Structure formats: C-alpha cells, structure tokens
Amino acid sequence: MRVVVAEDLFLLREGLVRLLKAHGLEIAAAVDSAPGLLEAMLECRPDVAIVDVRLPPTFTDDGLRAALEARKQIPGLPVLVLSQYVEQLYARELLADHAGGVGYLLKDRVFNDDQFIDAVRTVAAGGTMMDPDVVAKLLGRRAKDEPLARLSAREREVLELMAEGRSNSAIAQRLFVTEKAVSKHSTSIFSKLDLIPSDDDNRRVLAVLAYLNS
Amino acid sequence: MITNFQLVLAGTIGAGAAAIWIRTGTREPPKTLRGRLWEFCWRTALLAICILVIGPFWPWRTLGSGNWILVVPLAIGLLAFLLRRPAAWIIAAVLIPLGFYGFVMARDGGFWNAAPVQQYGPLHFGDYSMQYYLVLPLAYALLLLGGWLLWRGLNFRSPITRLVLGPLADQVSRTLLWSLLLFPVVFMAAALLSPNLWFGSGVAAAAWTVALLAGTTLLIRRSPRLAASVATGGLILLGVVGLFVTSTWGHRLGLPETPDQYELYGAIAVSSQTMAAAARVQGLILIGFGLWLAPRTIPQVRQLLGWASDGELIKRVQRLTESRAVAVDTAAADLRRLERNLHDGAQARLVALGMNLRAVERLIPANPEAALALVAEARETSARALNELRELVRGVHPPVLADRGLGDAIRALALDTPMNVEADIDLPGRLAAPVETACYFAAAEVLTNAVKHSGTRDARVAVSHADGLLRIAITDFGVGGADPARGSGLAGVEKRLATFDGILAVSSPVGGPTMVVMEVPCALSSQKISSC
Numbered sequence: 001m002r003v004v005v006a007e008d009l010f011l012l013r014e015g016l017v018r019l020l021k022a023h024g025l026e027i028a029a030a031v032d033s034a035p036g037l038l039e040a041m042l043e044c045r046p047d048v049a050i051v052d053v054r055l056p057p058t059f060t061d062d063g064l065r066a067a068l069e070a071r072k073q074i075p076g077l078p079v080l081v082l083s084q085y086v087e088q089l090y091a092r093e094l095l096a097d098h099a100g101g102v103g104y105l106l107k108d109r110v111f112n113d114d115q116f117i118d119a120v121r122t123v124a125a126g127g128t129m130m131d132p133d134v135v136a137k138l139l140g141r142r143a144k145d146e147p148l149a150r151l152s153a154r155e156r157e158v159l160e161l162m163a164e165g166r167s168n169s170a171i172a173q174r175l176f177v178t179e180k181a182v183s184k185h186s187t188s189i190f191s192k193l194d195l196i197p198s199d200d201d202n203r204r205v206l207a208v209l210a211y212l213n214s
Numbered sequence: 215m216i217t218n219f220q221l222v223l224a225g226t227i228g229a230g231a232a233a234i235w236i237r238t239g240t241r242e243p244p245k246t247l248r249g250r251l252w253e254f255c256w257r258t259a260l261l262a263i264c265i266l267v268i269g270p271f272w273p274w275r276t277l278g279s280g281n282w283i284l285v286v287p288l289a290i291g292l293l294a295f296l297l298r299r300p301a302a303w304i305i306a307a308v309l310i311p312l313g314f315y316g317f318v319m320a321r322d323g324g325f326w327n328a329a330p331v332q333q334y335g336p337l338h339f340g341d342y343s344m345q346y347y348l349v350l351p352l353a354y355a356l357l358l359l360g361g362w363l364l365w366r367g368l369n370f371r372s373p374i375t376r377l378v379l380g381p382l383a384d385q386v387s388r389t390l391l392w393s394l395l396l397f398p399v400v401f402m403a404a405a406l407l408s409p410n411l412w413f414g415s416g417v418a419a420a421a422w423t424v425a426l427l428a429g430t431t432l433l434i435r436r437s438p439r440l441a442a443s444v445a446t447g448g449l450i451l452l453g454v455v456g457l458f459v460t461s462t463w464g465h466r467l468g469l470p471e472t473p474d475q476y477e478l479y480g481a482i483a484v485s486s487q488t489m490a491a492a493a494r495v496q497g498l499i500l501i502g503f504g505l506w507l508a509p510r511t512i513p514q515v516r517q518l519l520g521w522a523s524d525g526e527l528i529k530r531v532q533r534l535t536e537s538r539a540v541a542v543d544t545a546a547a548d549l550r551r552l553e554r555n556l557h558d559g560a561q562a563r564l565v566a567l568g569m570n571l572r573a574v575e576r577l578i579p580a581n582p583e584a585a586l587a588l589v590a591e592a593r594e595t596s597a598r599a600l601n602e603l604r605e606l607v608r609g610v611h612p613p614v615l616a617d618r619g620l621g622d623a624i625r626a627l628a629l630d631t632p633m634n635v636e637a638d639i640d641l642p643g644r645l646a647a648p649v650e651t652a653c654y655f656a657a658a659e660v661l662t663n664a665v666k667h668s669g670t671r672d673a674r675v676a677v678s679h680a681d682g683l684l685r686i687a688i689t690d691f692g693v694g695g696a697d698p699a700r701g702s703g704l705a706g707v708e709k710r711l712a713t714f715d716g717i718l719a720v721s722s723p724v725g726g727p728t729m730v731v732m733e734v735p736c737a738l739s740s741q742k743i744s745s746c
Contacts, residue, residue, distance in 0.1 A: 053617075060617035085604060085613045089626040108597050141632050145671070 001124055002028040004049040006037040006063055007082075008056055012107075016050065019110065023117045034062035041070040041077060048124035052107075053083040053090065064090055075099050080123045082107050086133045095128070095209055100202045103129035103165070122165060128205040129165040138163065138212040147192050155192075158185040163212060165205045309360030314401065316353025350482065357398060392511050393434045393441035399448035400430050442511040449504035456497025537712040544710060548610070555606050563599035567592050615654050619644045621677060623654050624686075628675055631661050633690075638676040643738040645684065649714050653686060653734060656707045656718070660688045660730045663703060668692025668728060679738050686732045694726035704730070 003025050007013040010032075017030050029040040033056040041049050049070070055063040067079045078101035081094060086106055094102045103123040109131065110116050119129045139160060142148050151159065154175075161171045168186070172179040186204075190197040193211055198204045316334055334349050434441040456479055482493040508515045570592040577585035607613070615623035621641035628635035644650070657675065664673050670692035677686050698704035698720050708718040716734030 054613075083613075084600075085608070087614050087626050088629040089614060089622060092629070108600050111593050111597060137630060141629070141634075 001048070001121070002026045002044065002046045003120070004028050004037070004040045004044055004046040005030045006032070006034075006040075006049065006055060006066075007052045008032045008054075008059075012052075016110070019113055019116070020050075020120070023113070025117075025120070033057065034066040037063065038066045038070055041066075042073060045074070045077075048078040048080060048101075048120055050080045050082060050120065053081060053085075061090070064093070068093060071097065071099070071102075076101050076126065078123045078126065079103070080105065080120055080129070082110070086131045088134060088137055091130060091134045092213060095206070095213070098206060098210075100128055100206065101126045103127075104134060105129060105131045106133060118170075119165075127165055127202045128209070130163060130205075130209065132160070132164055135160050135163040135212075138209075142212060147194070150192050151189060155185050155189050158182060159189050159208065162186065162189075162204060163208045165201075167201050309356045313353045313355075313357030313360060314397070316349050316356065354398075361394065392507065393438040393445060395445040395507075396430050396434060396441045396448070397427075399445045399452065400426055402452055403448060439511075446504055446507045446511045449500050449507065453497045453499070453501030453504060456493055456500060533712065537709065540709045541713040552606065552610065555602070559602040559606070560599045563595050563602070567595045567599070570595065611651060612654060615650060620650045620653055620684075623650070624657055624675055624677055627654070627658055627661065631665060631673075633661075633665055633670075634672050635661065636672075636674045638674065640676075640678045641684075641738070642679075645679075645736050645738060649684070649734055649736045652710055652714060652716070653684065653732065656711055656732055657686055657688060659703050659707050660732075663696065664688065664690040664692065664728070667696065668726070670726075682735055682737060684732075684734045684736050684738075687729060688731075689727055689729045691727045693724075694722045694728050695724045696720055696722035696728050696730075707732075 003020055005013060005016050005020070005027060007016060007030075013030055013032065017027050020027060028044040028046045029036075031037050031040050035057075037049070037051060037055065040046075049067065051063045051067045053061050053064045055066070064081060067081060071077050071079060075097065076099040079094070080103035081090070082105055083090075084107055086104060091104050094104055101123055103119055105116075105119060109119070122129055139148070139156070148156075157175060158171060161174060166174070168179050168182045172182045175182070187197055189195075195207050195211060198207065334352065430441075433444070479493045479496065482489055482496055509519050510516075570588050574585045574588045574592070577588065612623055612626070614626040619641070621639040625637045625639060628637040645653075661673065661675070664670075668690040670690055673688065673690040675686070675688050677684070679685070696704070698708060698718070704718065704720060711718055711732060711734060714734050714736065716732060719731045719733075720728070721731075722728040
C-alpha cells in the first residue's frame with residue numbers, strides 16, 4: 001500500500017514514516033508543505049495520504065485545503081487528516097462530499113500504533129474514521145434531542161463507536177460483546193433514528209454522521 | 215538722563231536679544247563647565263540689555279543712584295541661569311506689572327502719587343501733558359508683549375509653575391493663558407465704571423487695585439475655564455460699551471466738555487473727535503478679538519458652532535484610560551493564568567513522565583512486565599499533557615480563529631456549543647487579529663451564558679460588517695431576564711470590547727427572547743487567505 005505523508009515537523013514526519021514502514025506500508029512521498037502535498041497526491045496517486053492540517057506556507061489550515069483540493073480533482077482519493085486539534089467544522093468539510101475515504105484524527109492517536117494503522121487501512125479502503133473527540137462533541141450537542149434521548153446507554157456507546165467508523169467486529173471486541181449483539185443494537189439504533197439500515201460499514205458511518213451533523 | 219533715541223535703540227536690541235533668548239531657552243544645557251560659564255555670561259549680558267530697556271519705566275528713585283543697572287541684571291541673570299528656562303517668563307513677569315503700573319499711573323497720576331512730574335519709560339510728563347496720552351498705549355503694548363512672552367515661554371511642567379499653580383498645572387495650560395486676559399478686562403471695566411467716584415484715589419485706589427487683583431487671581435486659579443469665558447464675554451461687552459462711549463448717547467459716556475478733561479477708554483484717553491474715532495476702532499477690535507476667542511474659550515459657543523468640545527474630548531480620554539486599564543489588567547491576568555496552567559498541568563506531567571521513564575530504565579532488566587505497565591502509564595501521561603496543552607491553546611487563541619478568521623471561528627463555535635445554533639455569517643474578509651480574538655471570546659461568553667441560563671435549545675448568531683462596523687447579534691429564544699449589571703460576565707465582555715471602542719447592548723425582556731448585540735468599529739481587509 002502506497003502512502004503520501006505530509007508533515008512539516010521533521011521529527012514527526014520521520015516518526016510517521018518509520019511507523020508506517022514498520023507495518024509494511026510503502027512510502028510514496030514524504031513532503032513538508034501544502035503545495036508539495038497537492039503535487040504528490042496528484043502525481044503519485046497514493047492509496048492514502050496522511051496529512052497534517054497545519055502546514056507551510058501560511059501555517060494555518062493549508063494541509064486541509066490541499067487535501068480537499070486534491071479530492072475535488074480526484075474524487076474519493078483517500079485522505080487521513082491529522083491535527084493537534086479536532087474541529088467539527090473541518091470534519092464537516094471533509095465529510096461534505098459523501099465520497100468516503102476520509103479520516104480525521106488527533107495526532108495523539110498515533111501513540112496507539114495498531115489502532116492508527118487500522119485507521120490508515122480503513123481509510124485507504126474507502127472507509128471513514130472520525131476521532132472520538134469529534135463524535136463526543138457531535139453527540140454532546142444533540143444529547144437532549146429526540147430521538148437520540150430514546151437510545152439506551154449501551155446503544156449510545158455502540159452509536160459512538162459506529163460514528164467513529166469502526167466495524168461491527170471492532171465494536172464487539174471493544175465492548176466485550178458478540179458481533180450478533182452489536183448488529184442487534186445497530187438495527188435498533190437505526191430504527192429509533194429513522195435511518196435506513198445498511199450492511200455496508202462505510203455507508204452506515206456516513207449515514208450516522210450525516211444524521212448527527214444535521 | 216537717557217534720551218528717547220537711546221531708548222529706542224536699546225529697545226530694538228533688547229527685543230532681538232529677547233527673541234534669541236526665547237529660542238535658545240529650551241535647548242539642552244551645555245555639558246562642560248566652560249560652556250556653562252559662557253552661557254551664563256551671554257545670558258547675563260542679554261538680560262542686562264533687556265533691563266536697560268525696562269529700567270526707565272520703573273520709579274527707580276526708590277533704589278537711589280544708578281547702581282541698579284549693574285545689580286539687577288546680575289541678579290536676574292543668576293536667576294535665569296539657575297532656573298534654566300526662565301527668560302521668557304522673567305521678562306514677562308517684569309513687563310506685565312509695568313503695563314498695569316502704566317494704567318494706574320494714567321488713571322491716578324501715579325500709583326504712589328509721589329511727584330507732579332512723572333516718568334513712565336520714555337515718557338516724561340506732567341498732568342494732562344501730550345505725553346500723558348501715550349502712557350496708556352505704551353502700557354498696553356507692554357502688557358501684550360508680556361502676554362506673548364508668557365505664551366511662548368511658560369513651561370507648565372517647570373517646578374516654579376507647579377509651585378504657583380499647584381495641581382492645576384496639568385489641566386490648564388492654554389485655558390490659563392486665555393484666563394489671564396481677565397486682568398486687563400477687569401481693569402478696563404473698572405476704569406469705565408470710574409470706581410474713584412466711590413473709592414477716591416491714593417491709598418483707597420491702591421487697596422481697591424489689590425482687591426481686584428486678588429479677586430481676579432483667585433478666580434483664575436480656582437476656575438481658569440470660567441475666568442477665560444468671563445474674559446471673553448468682558449471683551450465683547452467692553453467693545454460694545456466703547457462704541458457707545460464715543461456716541462452722543464448719554465452725557466456720562468459722552469465727550470468731556472473741556473479739552474483738558476478726558477474719558478479713559480482702554481488705551482485711549484478720549485478728549486477729542488479724533489481720539490473718539492480711535493476709541494471706536496479700539497471698540498471694534500475688542501469685539502472682533504472677543505468673537506474670535508468665544509468659540510475657543512466658551513464650550514457652549516463651540517457646541518453652537520459644531521466644533522468638537524473639550525467635554526467630549528475629556529470623556530473620550532476618560533473612556534480610553536479606563537479601557538486601557540482593563541486591557542492591561544486582562545492581558546496580565548491571562549498571562550498569569552497561562553503560567554499557572556502550564557506549571558500545574560503540562561509541566562508537572564512532563565516531570566512525571568521523566569520520572570516514569572527513569573523508573574522504566576531500572577526495571578527493564580529485572581522486571582519487564584512492570585516496566586511495560588510503567589511505559590503504558592507514561593504514554594497515558596503524555597496524552598494527558600497534550601490534552602491540557604490543547605485546551606490551553608484553545609483558551610488563548612482558538613485554532614480555527616488563527617486558520618480561518620472570525621467568521622469560520624464563530625461557525626465552529628456554533629457547532630461546538632451544546633445548543634442548536636444557527637450561524638448566519640456574512641464576513642468576506644479578515645479583521646485585525648486583536649479585534650478577532652476579542653470578538654470571538656465575547657461571542658463565546660455570550661453563548662456560554664445562553665447555554666447556562668436561557669433554558670432553551672435554540673439560538674442564532676448573525677455576524678456582518680458594514681460601513682466600518684462589525685456587528686455580532688446573538689439571540690436565544692429562552693426565558694430572558696438577562697441583566698448585564700448583575701455580573702453575568704456580560705459586564706466583563708463590555709469592558710473588553712470597549713478597548714476597541716466597541717459597545718454591547720442587551721435586550722432581554724422577561725419571557726425572552728434575549729438578544730445581545732456587539733458592535734465594534736474596525737476595518738475589513740478584503741483579501742481572504744487564498745486556498746492552495
């Protein structure tokens with residue numbers, strides 16, 4: 001799997017490259033600025049790009065803008081955005097094209113390399129990964145709204161993990177229940193929220209996020 | 215006896231010398247002893263020339279022989295040297311009393327009534343001689359010169375001025391100078407009212423003069439603004455009276471019947487038709503001067519003419535002083551908070567992290583499992599430290615604000631607020647960074663209040679910019695009854711916005727809705743950060 005890494009801090013960039021290589025991923029390009037990123041994404045056509053939001057030249061949200069621009073030119077080009085901060089506003093912008101293949105995680109998540117590599121693979125495969133912080137904020141905002149209020153505590157946990165982009169098996173593992181139980185919860189959640197159930201993981205995530213974002 | 219020609223010559227030299235003196239009076243003092251001595255010498259010489267001019271005015275007989283020509287310049291020169299910037303006001307201090315002395319002399323035939331033949335500067339006269347009529351114009355000329363020197367040279371920060379004026383020194387400056395005009399106005403009015411009808415002359419007149427001087431001085435010291443206004447009004451009135459003095463209206467104010475009698479009118483002793491015409495001209499000049507002064511000294515006239523009034527300026531200065539104090543306090547408090555948070559949070563966690571890692575070093579050979587647990591703990595700690603730093607940065611300068619500016623930052627704020635906040639943002643550019651930050655935190659504070667107190671789930675934020683004015687309106691459809699005076703944080707927001715001349719208005723009837731509007735004057739930079 002070929003990866004483009006965009007990160008302006010040398011130590012972090014090298015760390016990421018080493019981590020990815022250690023897990024058998026191939027580095028197509030490692031760049032340190034937004035224009036370099038755009039060029040690398042359009043030329044190398046990587047399976048996934050790992051992008052820091054804040055990049056030169058203006059050190060604001062150049063990385064995010066470059067990633068969005070590349071996705072505009074090549075729809076669905078998988079992008080995993082890393083940042084010191086997660087902002088719902090940016091999450092919305094990434095999800096706006098409903099094409100999947102996006103991830104938005106805090107940089108700290110790299111600490112847990114297994115989960116991080118999972119996330120990279122999920123996004124590369126066209127899936128959607130949202131940071132738990134984003135999901136928590138989304139749910140916090142809507143917590144008292146009908147029909148979210150009707151969900152049971154366990155169903156809310158499942159909903160959170162679903163919104164983060166995890167598969168049924170990952171959710172089951174995390175909550176120490178069977179996959180069958182998870183899928184039962186999932187059906188219940190979808191009917192309570194009036195959503196059309198879907199077996200496809202990615203479509204399910206997008207539906208849930210779209211619902212929470214509405 | 216010095217002849218008039220010599221006096222005119224000396225006067226010319228003296229005036230030039232005075233001008234040089236005033237120009238050089240404010241420069242840096244010389245550093246070397248030789249320079250200082252040299253300055254002392256030439257200053258003393260200049261002053262000696264000045265005194266030569268002034269000297270003949272004074273009834274020096276009281277000092278005996280002509281030794282004063284040596285003694286007085288030396289004394290004043292020493293004073294001038296010691297006080298550093300005295301030339302203008304020392305000369306003024308001599309000229310102004312001399313001018314007043316001229317008035318008194320013309321009125322009563324000499325302050326001390328000492329001799330039938332008097333000397334006033336170059337004028338040597340007996341009662342009602344031709345030269346007598348020149349005493350008043352000369353006295354006026356001296357007063358004007360003295361006033362001008364005072365204007366040029368009075369330094370309101372000098373210790374002497376502070377001693378005389380006390381705490382007023384800071385406030386008055388120009389107003390004080392205008393208010394000094396009250397002295398001649400009062401004396402002229404007094405002459406017109408002919409007080410010697412009531413007080414007689416001689417000692418009584420001296421007492422009267424002292425009383426007038428004291429009263430006027432008191433008014434000027436206590437209330438220079440009022441004194442300046444009175445002086446201006448007095449000038450106009452005197453001018454009007456002058457026009458009547460020279461008309462045939464009323465015998466008291468008309469022309470005297472015999473030529474050796476005269477009616478005093480300011481600098482003019484009216485004794486003939488020619489002098490009456492001159493008096494009319496003087497009256498018109500006084501009226502003109504008064505009208506020119508009126509808007510400069512009387513606030514009401516200034517308002518009438520639409521000039522910016524001092525009152526508004528004073529209020530503005532007060533507002534600026536207050537808002538600056540708030541800004542400085544806020545900045546200091548923010549820094550303290552930042553320091554404390556860093557110290558108790560991230561810094562402490564990093565110390566713990568270092569200690570953990572050290573422990574791991576020791577444990578690895580003996581007890582790898584325990585070491586592993588410690589490493590996990592260390593990772594946890596570093597994540598927590600990062601979290602705290604993140605929150606800290608968000609509190610100092612939110613990332614979206616830095617990235618995208620106020621519009622998107624408020625959009626992000628609306629998303630992060632646990633309410634349904636509808637954001638209606640119309641902001642096609644960036645604002646100055648300090649304004650953006652202040653407005654962002656103001657909006658955040660208002661929204662937090664809405665979450666806490668409104669009891670509703672629906673709110674609306676509208677941001678727009680028009681005519682150099684940024685307007686943020688935050689409405690919630692809750693219970694209302696918000697009162698900025700009750701210390702709900704809105705007062706703090708108001709103060710912080712005041713730093714940028716911004717205002718905050720709250721409309722919150724009981725039962726709602728609550729609407730908070732903030733308006734801040736600021737420019738919108740047109741270029742939005744270009745996307746790459």
